[in-house]
Amino acid sequence: MPDVSLLETFPSPGDAPYVIEHVNEEFTSVCPMTGHPDFGEITLRYQPAPAKTGGTCVELKSLKLYAQSFRNEGIFYEAVTNQIRDDLVALMSPEWLQIVTNWRGRGGIRSVIRADFGDVPAHYRGR
Amino acid sequence: MPDVSLLETFPSPGDAPYVIEHVNEEFTSVCPMTGHPDFGEITLRYQPAPAKTGGTCVELKSLKLYAQSFRNEGIFYEAVTNQIRDDLVALMSPEWLQIVTNWRGRGGIRSVIRADFGDVPAHYRGR
Amino acid sequence: MPDVSLLETFPSPGDAPYVIEHVNEEFTSVCPMTGHPDFGEITLRYQPAPAKTGGTCVELKSLKLYAQSFRNEGIFYEAVTNQIRDDLVALMSPEWLQIVTNWRGRGGIRSVIRADFGDVPAHYRGR
Amino acid sequence: MPDVSLLETFPSPGDAPYVIEHVNEEFTSVCPMTGHPDFGEITLRYQPAPAKTGGTCVELKSLKLYAQSFRNEGIFYEAVTNQIRDDLVALMSPEWLQIVTNWRGRGGIRSVIRADFGDVPAHYRGR
């Protein structure tokens, strides 16, 4: 089941602003209604807090293991998206953060969920 | 015939704003003039009301069954679009909601209908 | 010859604003100078007046028959575009309406004519 | 290991503003967590300071050798991006500078890091 304790951080390497984008193309969880697997792509974008205020970055391998912990979890698309946003905001207290989940079709319907934290720059909205 | 009672909701998983997009690529209804089938793609975009004010999301399988209930209904493109918007707004009272129906050609004419509720963000208009 | 009496309407299904787009990919008329056929694509976009003020929509099959009535008419591109706009505005009194005619090449020249009525939203202009 | 002393400059040839973009498609370093190699593409964009104020440009072969000095370094994506930005800003004191690192997928996750210095023009942001 989703295990936030798998997430690890390392100190952000500087104070100047920069933006990190990780795209996980191999996400899978389980539909809580039907028990069938869901497949999707999870995009994370964020600007870490400055190093001088204790800003951190999520470590990539730990992010992969955290994502894998959803593998057998029955959970709605909307809840996946909100939980990942909330877990990562709690972990890192970033300047801003954005989660976009893009799900393969099921029953002829494909879905995209977008959740923001803080002031996401205009050129990242709706991407 | 279109059956709004098929629609089900679940509580939105959070208070922070986020946007949900479902694209149904397998919609079909019947032309009320000719009796021939129409085929189209229905895009739904909305921002649910916050959880703390009772915000809800439409459940995906129920949305599919609701869409399938139009299968043998004689109905104009314009009425399909308005009815789906109105049914979903009544169901969820979202912050805003957008329906775009994109119809395959008939008699050499292809059609797109766009209907909004509330303040749809600028970067979603006309998409 | 162009026959506006072929056009039929039905009451718009609601008061909330929405936008209708019909693209006729099989339009043909005749060049009044040379007698040779012209081939083009006609895009119609409009927002109907609200139902409560008597707003109407053009019925799709009647729109096709109306377009077919130009088949053997000798008429300039510019006149086709203006006449269709004017006939449809007279028919429906929409909030706004836009006609774009896109003509295949003739003598190495291809042409696009755009004609508006009322306040066409910015994101539809020049499309 | 990364060796900033490899970088060389030459005087910018003029005072009028202009923008330089170098894309290194053959960057490789080593993951500090797993010891496995990372592969990426590094884009550098900057506007040199005016010649009359001592503005300089980075010499291209020295830039290649500097990038190659990361080959066997164990270093995070975020640190690579910040270090290259900081080294080049220190070297040239440009008007503005942007580093975008685009990393091939690892464990199903591909990443992009964007770091800016100064007032990067709007049309380069998010590219």
Added chain:
Amino acid sequence: MPDVSLLETFPSPGDAPYVIEHVNEEFTSVCPMTGHPDFGEITLRYQPAPAKTGGTCVELKSLKLYAQSFRNEGIFYEAVTNQIRDDLVALMSPEWLQIVTNWRGRGGIRSVIRADFGDVPAHYRGR
């Protein structure tokens, strides 16, 4: 339900060999296991028998109505494909005939079924 009596023919207009291809992009039937609708594209290719031996062609509008008669039928992909091939062979006794049905994804699986009658020319196989 599938109604072969909807099919009509007209005499083939000549004795010399020629090949007819009709692609129906708007086919829908119902899954006999789940009751959910299936959506597919049906391609028919055939060479009619010569006019002098009573060769016939299937009339296009009747072919459309016949295809529409599957709309609410619960039937497997394989049976749709075999039935259409057999019905059209019985109707026209063509020189050769080929049916290819191409189905949209369901449960993450998309399918293609190919059924031939007679000696289909090599350059049409596997298309």
Added chain:
Amino acid sequence: MPDVSLLETFPSPGDAPYVIEHVNEEFTSVCPMTGHPDFGEITLRYQPAPAKTGGTCVELKSLKLYAQSFRNEGIFYEAVTNQIRDDLVALMSPEWLQIVTNWRGRGGIRSVIRADFGDVPAHYRGR
């Protein structure tokens, strides 16, 4: 109505074999069942007989006028294809000749008809 007397020829300019291909992208006729217009693309390929045996080529403007003479004719796709093949074979007695008609969708069905005369080279079949 189709008027073969519009077709004109000129003597083929030589004895050595060569191949002529004309693609008419602006063909229209009328469906004999529904009275609605059909739109298609007609491809003609042929090798003229040698000049020394009286070989001729169809003149391009006359070919256009001949094609335009189908404009208001109610005629099946299959008959259009066979008639054009037969008219052109009678006109020119070419070494070989091929007609491919490619029709825009009607009622969700699009069609291609291919008719040959003589020994069409293998690399032109099925194109």
Added chain:
Amino acid sequence: MPDVSLLETFPSPGDAPYVIEHVNEEFTSVCPMTGHPDFGEITLRYQPAPAKTGGTCVELKSLKLYAQSFRNEGIFYEAVTNQIRDDLVALMSPEWLQIVTNWRGRGGIRSVIRADFGDVPAHYRGR
């Protein structure tokens, strides 16, 4: 774990030869060396035995459930491919059968495995 008892068949609907192709775009299993998930696409092509000799087809939903039973199995690509081929051959005794598994990159390496049974037609090899 992989469960062949999930597979169900139904009688093939005819004796004439035809070819079935199912592409499962949502396959996942687990690497037996690292414990990390693998993601791939599985293509199945086969010609069923004739109905009169007891020929059967695999039912699509059962095929999906069978594929899902690999979800938490630690198994090599090569073994997945061979096992699916062998299980389906044992289930149906088809005329011929082909399995192609196409795996997303892992550690910078992406893989394709192709396994045949019987006489696969030339135009399906290496696709």
Added chain:
Amino acid sequence: MPDVSLLETFPSPGDAPYVIEHVNEEFTSVCPMTGHPDFGEITLRYQPAPAKTGGTCVELKSLKLYAQSFRNEGIFYEAVTNQIRDDLVALMSPEWLQIVTNWRGRGGIRSVIRADFGDVPAHYRGR
């Protein structure tokens, strides 16, 4: 008018077989029926005779000037193609030679003419 005296040759630089391809994208002549300009692309492919037998190549600038000499000539597509083939064969006596002329649409019809001399290798036919 077409002026074959503009063509110049130089000795082929060797005896071993090789193939030369020149594509002239800027050819224009005049329609002898309407007086309107035609625009096309002329492809020349040939294998020169061996140097030891006096084999020659057409010089590129002279080929351009020769092509330009058609600019104000009223001439059919077929005659252009045959004349260029015949002029170049007479000039060089190559092992084989191929001319392909590809004409922009006129009156909705676009055309391609292909003329060969000698034994054109199979992989160049129909290109």
Added chain:
Amino acid sequence: MPDVSLLETFPSPGDAPYVIEHVNEEFTSVCPMTGHPDFGEITLRYQPAPAKTGGTCVELKSLKLYAQSFRNEGIFYEAVTNQIRDDLVALMSPEWLQIVTNWRGRGGIRSVIRADFGDVPAHYRGR
């Protein structure tokens, strides 16, 4: 330096023939002339010997580590290609095996080297 002892095998899971393809998109070695890094893509295709004769497959992670052992080796493209072919043939004694190395440009020149062992099927040659 290249270390063949890193390679591991596991028994091939069956006797029936099948084909394995691994594409390593992240290969790097060093030019023995200039000391600059080379970057390439290595494709391995092979058919393992049957299980009953002791046939084996190369394990994927060991293949990655073996490829990484070339990272700081000064070696020509041709030698890389031959050595990988020879090492893998010695390791597995496959039915046949093919190595294709595709190198990014250096000094404006990009290169591909193809080396086969045994009887590579025709549809894999030159891919």
Added chain:
Amino acid sequence: MPDVSLLETFPSPGDAPYVIEHVNEEFTSVCPMTGHPDFGEITLRYQPAPAKTGGTCVELKSLKLYAQSFRNEGIFYEAVTNQIRDDLVALMSPEWLQIVTNWRGRGGIRSVIRADFGDVPAHYRGR
């Protein structure tokens, strides 16, 4: 001027047949008629003689320098192609060798020259 003495070889690393392809995208020489620069792409493909018979490969940097020696040479396309083929055949005595030169347009004409030595495999011809 072209300087064959710049070419260097190294012993081919093995006896088994393999194929080498180098594509030089940055070739330039001078037109002997106009004095204007020509720009082209030179593709070299060959199979070296076996190592045991003294087979050699051309070294890549020397190949680049040799290609650069044509920079200020006035020379026809045909002569460039033949000379490079002949120089490389004399240098290496390969099993077979192929040169394809692809020239950017000049005066509206673009050109390709293909020259072979020995028995070039069919799947490389005309590429």
